[in-house]
Amino acid sequence: RGPLALQSRVDGFNVFPGQPTPLWHYAGQWEGHAIANPVLHVAHGQTLQVSLDNRLQEATTVHWHGLVVDEANDGSGLHPVEAGMQRAYRIRVANRAGLYWYHAHPHQRTGLQVHAGLAGLLLVEDDEELALRKRLGLQWGDRDLPLLIADKQVDTANRLVYRSGADDWIGNRVLVNWTPEPFLEVVPGLYRLRLANVCNARVLRPAFLHEEQALEFHLIGTDGGLLAQPWPMEDLFLAPAQRADVLVDFSRLPPGARVVLRSLDYVPMENEDESGAFAPDPMGDHPAAEPMGAGLDLMQFCVAGCGDDVRGNGGRGAAGASGSRRAAAIPASLSSLPAPPDTRGWPVRPFRLHMDSQGAWFINGHNFHRDGHAPAFTVKRGTREVWELRNAMTSMPHPIHVHGVQFRVVERRISPQDVRSRQVAEGGLGPQDLGCNDTVLVWPGETVRIAIDFDQPFDGNQQYMLHCHNLEHEDMGMMLTFAVT
Numbered sequence: 001r002g003p004l005a006l007q008s009r010v011d012g013f014n015v016f017p018g019q020p021t022p023l024w025h026y027a028g029q030w031e032g033h034a035i036a037n038p039v040l041h042v043a044h045g046q047t048l049q050v051s052l053d054n055r056l057q058e059a060t061t062v063h064w065h066g067l068v069v070d071e072a073n074d075g076s077g078l079h080p081v082e083a084g085m086q087r088a089y090r091i092r093v094a095n096r097a098g099l100y101w102y103h104a105h106p107h108q109r110t111g112l113q114v115h116a117g118l119a120g121l122l123l124v125e126d127d128e129e130l131a132l133r134k135r136l137g138l139q140w141g142d143r144d145l146p147l148l149i150a151d152k153q154v155d156t157a158n159r160l161v162y163r164s165g166a167d168d169w170i171g172n173r174v175l176v177n178w179t180p181e182p183f184l185e186v187v188p189g190l191y192r193l194r195l196a197n198v199c200n201a202r203v204l205r206p207a208f209l210h211e212e213q214a215l216e217f218h219l220i221g222t223d224g225g226l227l228a229q230p231w232p233m234e235d236l237f238l239a240p241a242q243r244a245d246v247l248v249d250f251s252r253l254p255p256g257a258r259v260v261l262r263s264l265d266y267v268p269m270e271n272e273d274e275s276g277a278f279a280p281d282p283m284g285d286h287p288a289a290e291p292m293g294a295g296l297d298l299m300q301f302c303v304a305g306c307g308d309d310v311r312g313n314g315g316r317g318a319a320g321a322s323g324s325r326r327a328a329a330i331p332a333s334l335s336s337l338p339a340p341p342d343t344r345g346w347p348v349r350p351f352r353l354h355m356d357s358q359g360a361w362f363i364n365g366h367n368f369h370r371d372g373h374a375p376a377f378t379v380k381r382g383t384r385e386v387w388e389l390r391n392a393m394t395s396m397p398h399p400i401h402v403h404g405v406q407f408r409v410v411e412r413r414i415s416p417q418d419v420r421s422r423q424v425a426e427g428g429l430g431p432q433d434l435g436c437n438d439t440v441l442v443w444p445g446e447t448v449r450i451a452i453d454f455d456q457p458f459d460g461n462q463q464y465m466l467h468c469h470n471l472e473h474e475d476m477g478m479m480l481t482f483a484v485t
């Protein structure tokens with residue numbers, strides 16, 4: 001309640017043992033406390049008021065990823081906040097409950113600034129969410145926990161390193177909530193984990209492994225909030241910018257059992273031309289990063305009763321967590337979210353994703369740097385459209401993000417086997433496709449149709465971005481402006 005003052009600035013933080021790490025962050029000033037990248041809570045219908053005071057040496061913004069906003073409050077690179085300047089954002093929150101996020105979005109510097117630390121989480125609540133929380137008996141911050149997952153390139157002096165203009169910046173260290181090799185002691189019960197992929201470029205494939213066996217978990221929500229029903233899964237693909245709300249039941253494991261949250265290996269399908277081919281770049285003396293698609297441990301859990309020996313860096317006792325050996329039943333119905341709409345008769349707007357022989361990425365032949373920032377097309381307010389995203393065969397997986405809306409995935413065609421095997425509904429849709437989303441992963445050769453209802457409650461001409469959320473692709477121009485009018 002009331003305006004929150006954020007300062008974008010650089011401070012040193014003890015992320016790794018040894019020297020502190022300088023991080024670019026949003027310093028929250030609230031009732032006399034300073035909190036770096038605060039987790040913001042807002043209720044549906046409430047007005048979010050945030051001011052940004054830019055203390056960096058260069059322009060930045062705060063973009064409200066996933067929120068239905070007007071252009072002036074979107075925080076995209078169309079409205080940079082120059083060094084030493086301030087800007088106020090005011091948003092009446094129209095979104096469903098869910099985990100959203102905020103991050104820097106200046107043209108050509110988004111990858112660098114997000115990697116350096118300018119990103120935080122935003123939790124939206126509504127009545128449906130509060131009712132579910134009550135039924136599950138899980139409290140936010142206790143057994144309902146956000147996991148902000150980001151890989152960083154870290155040098156031997158604990159500094160984050162980034163090179164602008166590089167393809168796909170993947171990290172040599174993975175942090176969860178800014179903690180390396182995190183460990184959490186859990187009670188033998190049900191937990192709700194809100195996974196957010198805040199990596200610049202790395203697609204994750206999270207799974208919970210107990211003695212190398214995948215534990216079944218339930219997907220209950222996606223980018224834009226709760227699904228209609230829970231879906232049992234053993235792993236899922238989580239692309240940069242995507243969120244997954246999952247329930248994990250530790251109640252059937254013996255005391256002392258360890259569970260690893262691991263990103264499983266997968267075929268990365270980075271089959272682009274030589275010109276843009278990715279080469280892991282050890283940059284001087286830092287350890288090389290695991291390549292895209294390689295298995296990666298993200299976090300460890302231990303069911304209460306583990307010995308002190310496993311209490312490593314970031315360890316947190318389960319003593320504070322309200323424990324019960326019996327897991328709460330997972331409700332068969334989670335929310336009133338309707339099924340994806342029947343889009344027969346809706347106009348279809350095609351988009352082709354491809355790379356040219358110089359290694360530049362394009363959306364419909366449009367590159368943001370080459371072709372400028374003027375809107376590439378205009379959508380009439382109040383209309384509904386199908387956007388057909390067709391990825392070239394010689395390409396990479398592109399997490400495509402649309403500003404200012406939540407959309408529904410309505411069809412996948414020519415999907416890779418790993419995607420087809422997850423189909424649970426007509427149109428090639430997997431469980432994650434059945435929710436509201438703001439970012440959708442389109443694999444090489446695949447065609448994905450999304451349905452968008454442009455019913456935003458704003459007037460006049462509003463300009464938004466459509467881009468790949470692989471931040472290096474975005475910064476290299478795989479982005480365009482569109483107008484809603």
Ligand code: C2O
Binds near residue numbers: 103241401403465467
């Ligand atoms: Cu999360 Cu245009 O960004």
Ligand code: CU
Binds near residue numbers: 402
């Ligand atoms: Cu966004």
Ligand code: CU
Binds near residue numbers: 473474
């Ligand atoms: Cu891309």
